[in-house]
Amino acid sequence: MEVDVMSNISITTVDKSKIDSFDFENVKFGAKFTDHMLVCEYKNNAWQQMEIKPYSAIELDPSARVFHYGQAIFEGMKAYKDDNDDVWLFRPDQNFERFNKSAVRLAMPEIDEERFIGGLKALIDLERAWVRKGQGNSLYIRPFMIATESGVIASPSNEFLFCILLSPAKSYYSGKIKVQIAEHFSRAANGGIGAAKAAGNYSAQFYPTKLAQEAGFNQVIWTDSATHTKLEEAGTMNVFFRIKDTLYTAPTSERILDGVTRKSLIELAKSEGYQVEVRPVLVEEITKAAADGTLKEIFGAGTAAVINQIEGFSYKEQYYQLPELKDEECFALDLKNKLTRIQNKLANDPFEWTVKI
Amino acid sequence: MEVDVMSNISITTVDKSKIDSFDFENVKFGAKFTDHMLVCEYKNNAWQQMEIKPYSAIELDPSARVFHYGQAIFEGMKAYKDDNDDVWLFRPDQNFERFNKSAVRLAMPEIDEERFIGGLKALIDLERAWVRKGQGNSLYIRPFMIATESGVIASPSNEFLFCILLSPAKSYYSGKIKVQIAEHFSRAANGGIGAAKAAGNYSAQFYPTKLAQEAGFNQVIWTDSATHTKLEEAGTMNVFFRIKDTLYTAPTSERILDGVTRKSLIELAKSEGYQVEVRPVLVEEITKAAADGTLKEIFGAGTAAVINQIEGFSYKEQYYQLPELKDEECFALDLKNKLTRIQNKLANDPFEWTVKI
The missing domain is CATH 3.20.10.10 (D-amino Acid Aminotransferase, subunit A, domain 2)
Incomplete structure (x- = not known):
């Protein structure tokens, strides 16, 4: 899992973090996100340079395949902080493998470990402050891939967007x-x-x-x-x-x-x-x-x-x-x-x- | 099917049509679109005002439900031009009904006839020049609806976008x-x-x-x-x-x-x-x-x-x-x-x- 991601990643940070206005005590699962996101385009049969940038809207042609044919996959993972302020992932190799299995079944390109694991490590590294320690606390990680090619033709896209979002989490359900x-x-x-x-x-x-x-x-x-x-x-x-x-x-x-x-x-x-x-x-x-x-x-x-x-x-x-x-x-x-x-x-x-x- | 759509629709037209650069002899199905599109938002439990505007990108939060949970439906229809330059739809009531059946099954809001049938009539009326006469020629109509609410929570969206795109068509496959x-x-x-x-x-x-x-x-x-x-x-x-x-x-x-x-x-x-x-x-x-x-x-x-x-x-x-x-x-x-x-x-x-x- 040692990957040199920094040579293949561009990073643009926010001017001011919104973390001070985030209420870590009252967290609704999956509703709010950290300051940055990771994006990486797939086109011309290859994954392009990764980009970490301020969390922002995705702009797509209205005929983009994802809107019409549902060619989209995702993963759910979490990061945790220990008492020494170190941040940890839980079995990321399993999500990486499963993501690529999902990709194959949906006729989407597999992604390399550098981009999936390396990319999310780089993103989380930048967002360490958003990971809170304590049992049950975590940073929910949402890697996903969508088909972006335009055209209302029911066939696989040739262009995709891989993206990672981060959202502070407690637990999903409360009570039985x-x-x-x-x-x-x-x-x-x-x-x-x-x-x-x-x-x-x-x-x-x-x-x-x-x-x-x-x-x-x-x-x-x-x-x-x-x-x-x-x-x-x-x-x-x-x-x-x-x-x-x-x-x-x-x-x-x-x-x-x-x-x-x-x-x-x-x-x-x-x-x-x-x-x-x-x-x-x-x-x-x-x-x-x-x-x-x-x-x-x-x-x-x-x-x-x-x-x-x-x-x-x-x-x-x-x-x-x-x-x-x-x-x-x-x-x-x-x-x-x-x-x-x-x-x-x-x-x-x-x-x-x-x-x- | 007589509906007064004009009272509930805003129309913004392009400065210059791109029709002159469109090659009607070599049409790839679903690849190119006319000058305008229709959009209508659903929020606060109601469909909002319809808008006909220049064909343009859709901008969504990266956590929009359509990207993660595939909450999206569509229809496929065609318009035809006769020798008197009148434009005709083929059984639009069937597509309207089916669209709403799809909506129910996907936990999406049903749409009214004024917006679905009225909206597409208003859009096609504006794009008459894009409908070519002659057997096999048609204007392919793509109504669709996507879940736009943000949040990576696996539950139905409360916000949606209904949209109609138009694409000149010949036939889908060639040969056996x-x-x-x-x-x-x-x-x-x-x-x-x-x-x-x-x-x-x-x-x-x-x-x-x-x-x-x-x-x-x-x-x-x-x-x-x-x-x-x-x-x-x-x-x-x-x-x-x-x-x-x-x-x-x-x-x-x-x-x-x-x-x-x-x-x-x-x-x-x-x-x-x-x-x-x-x-x-x-x-x-x-x-x-x-x-x-x-x-x-x-x-x-x-x-x-x-x-x-x-x-x-x-x-x-x-x-x-x-x-x-x-x-x-x-x-x-x-x-x-x-x-x-x-x-x-x-x-x-x-x-x-x-x-x-």
Whole structure:
């Protein structure tokens, strides 16, 4: 990860930072951004020079492919500050790899490590003051790529813009949430783009999620599109189920995002002596376990939310309330605490997941 | 469709039209646009005043929802000029209805007829000189809507931009094309957004289409994601199959776009005495019909392409060449000729599909 980025980057800084007017105590996730952004164009079959510049509007032809054909991908990552004011990334190699997998699936150019990792290190280095220390605090990192070529022709663009935005973050959800298990709508199909962090995967969920919210739920847990019998993911989170003292989560597939928090939790939980089984989880076994009292916990796992506890779910008009466990009995809370302590450099990192900027 | 648009529209025209430098003989589909565009913002829960202004860039915050979550829909329509220099639309009510269905599925606001139909009539009225007469000539119309609210939060935008672009057109493809029947990749699933003209549906097809093109084919005919046994659509076109003297096409569904050209062709073909059956079409019956010589024609149908003849297809490593019919034996050519003559006002329109501007 040692890259000489400075030879291929132009930097223009703001005259005056807006950090003094930023309220770090009342942070709405993803709503406000730091002073600078990184941009890099792709044209003539090559990535051009990176540019760090004041956060500012993007100007595109109204026929740009991204507006018409949704050729766009992104990543979600976080940076953390330790007690020595050092700034750390969490498993950036995983996001870099996944970004390029998404790029291939969406017929977009892969990007090199110098630009993705090097570029974001250079940007965060400039914005160190925006990273706050303390468990749960972080700087959310949003790398994304959009198709910029003009022309309302349904074919891949030849021009792209890679961009990184930074947004101070606490945690994504507050409190436990209620979810609905999808019976009709679906998020992804075999042979589709569900495993890619593609823009179109998210807007497709907005309407079914809105219906769930109108019915009193916060999120939808998607089931497989072919049979609606297997539990998949929650759209912005992978999902874990605890039956008795075993954690179950679905294997990644063409339909399910290979979440970095998911894979970290699996590894962490195993190393902590928890029983973890990665295998298809059936709706039927979860409703049965809920009915007989062996279903103890459900939680979502994602970069934005880290871990989000689920208090109950509905399926076929029936609501299943999960038991109220004492905090010290919750696998979710224990794992969230242990993972965020590693991320925030408040605990040892035996996995070597954290990378210093 | 009588709407008083002028009271709710501001118009700014270009100083000098670029029409004199436009080469109407060598038109690349969707690549160049007329002098003006229509824009209308949605904010504070309401559509704002429409604006016709010189074609110009769109400026958006880099965190605008359309870049990250693909919340974007569009329509494709055409305007035609008759020998009296009158300009006509083809079934605009169908596109207006479908646009709003797409909007609902993508959690976007529906738009009123005054803005969609009235707005495009006002814009085309200003751009009459860009509509050329003659069979096959048209002005391609691209209404679209994008989510403009800033914030990298995976939830529906509260602000949108509706926009109409115009692009002089001949036809989308030239010559017959070869297609590949999808065996692994899929375009849409039950419970998904396949029936919506959503941006994300198109970029999802780019990679599989690229693979098909590298293998020597022009397009992919998608099969149902669950079993890959039923023929669905070709991504930018619905598909018709002629076995002996009967035309078959798949019914519309959650997975298949309700194409205006498709439904017009079904009606036209029936009125011309052709046998048409709308029912699921199995891959197996098409390969069998190809093998025993009863498969006479396959063609795609869409606004951009009108009708596109398919000369052969591949499935499971085998290539099936369709017979070379004489022009006068081709249902595709006959129907294309009859439909474009209605569209271009060179024939009577017993269906009352055409609407004068």
